[in-house]
Amino acid sequence: MGVLVEDIVVPLVWVEDRPWYLREPYRFKRIEATLRLYPYLVVHYYVHDEMRLQGTGELLDSVTDEGYIVYDCYTGRRVGDKRLREALSNLSLEAVREFTFDCKSYRVEAVEPRISKSVLLQKAKLEIANRLTLKAKHKLSTGEVKTYSRRVRPEKVRIVRARLIKLPIWRVTYWTRGSFTYERIYLGTDGTVLKDDMEKCLFCKSSASSFPPFSLISKPKQTNYLCEACGAAICRDHAIRCSVCGKYFCPKHSIRCIECGEGFCINHAPQYICRVCGGVLCQNDYRICAVCGQAVCPRDSVACENCGRIVCKDHAIRGRKHLFKKIYFCSQRCKEEYYSR
Incomplete structure (x- = not known):
């Protein structure tokens, strides 16, 4: 069945660098850090199965497959996260068996397996066999074409190696400023980020x-x-x-x-607030109403047709030019002067 290597604790990587996506050199304060040693079973398998015609032994179809399948030894579920699966599959076979952890700056939680290795290996064989299919068509002497189809037999799945790995996973909470805190979860093997609230x-x-x-x-x-x-x-x-x-x-x-x-x-x-719409105005864009003396934006102000002074729309007096064109005045006096010309 292959060599079973148990209780491997892989080398530890601690990542404190600023996230690559931030464009400013922000400072971070770590307020909590937990290192979880989580158990996974990494199964290296090899499959070869053949479908032959009964009686003659003629080869109709064959399937060959090799790869890795990873299980969570606490829940018994197959690991679906591609980053986590690849990290576990690519770990060096010369992994460190013992590692001394400095527990002064962070907590260490060692999660013990709840599912036995033998149960997971049997599950692996069944799952691998069920996802591989042999199919073939054969023409009989009567001219009829018969279709054959079956799953790969579980006994054809060979376990090359099965390793129970205690994978270090960091769960770190950072504070930057204000009321926000962010959690980052990453692998202690190579710093691969699994979750980042800040991203x-x-x-x-x-x-x-x-x-x-x-x-x-x-x-x-x-x-x-x-x-x-x-x-x-x-x-x-x-x-x-x-x-x-x-x-x-x-x-x-x-x-x-x-x-x-x-x-x-x-x-x-800026302290300039348009008295009409309430919008904020910078120093280059505010105007002062000649009537009320308050700030006003260009869209809510007009120039007096007679004297040219700026006035807000709330204090502007309407008039008409050539019957259809609207014009404005800052006062009744300017309006009378304009029409008396």
Whole structure:
């Protein structure tokens, strides 16, 4: 049945590097780390089976297959995650049997197998055999064509090697700023990330969940920045760069000028608010109403047809030119002067 190697603990890799997708040198604080030694059974198998015609022994079909199948020794389920399966299958046969763990900075949890190796090996043979099929057609002497089909026999599945591996899996919680914390789960063998809460933009996720018709086709984009105020993971489209301090913020902690779109953080937000629409205006785009003296945006302000002064639409007096064209005045006096010419 092959050599059974038990209780292999593979070499340990600790990854503290900043995620590759972040474009700024953010600092991270590790607030919790757990190393789980999780048991997996890695089965290397080889299959060869033949279908022959009864009586003559003529070969009708054959199948040959070789590969790996991996089982979770705690649940008994076959491992479907491709990254995890490949990592386990590619581990060196010269893996370290003992490893001294420094438990001062993190917790170690050793998960014991609940499913025996013999049960999993029998399960592996059945599953491998059931997914391989032999098919053939044979013409009889009567001219009739007969079709043959059967599964591979479990006894034809040979176990080349079966290894019970205690795979180190890191579960690390980080804090960056604000109220957000992120969890990363990665393999202690080579740092392969299995789960990363920070990897996808949180605002893309909330937008997709708010519109069910679009959630089926809209996928959250890659995170590029972290909000300097709250620490939220944001993509390039949802990140707003403050034109004063140069840092990046999420939509909840930033604002844009309604005229030019220039971004600002809450601390550096302009003080000019349009009295008509309530939008924020930067220093280059605000206007002052000649009547009320308050800030107003270009879209909600007009120039007096008589004197040229700027006035908000709330205080503008309407008039007409050539019967059809609308014109505006800052006061009744300007209107009377204009029409008295």
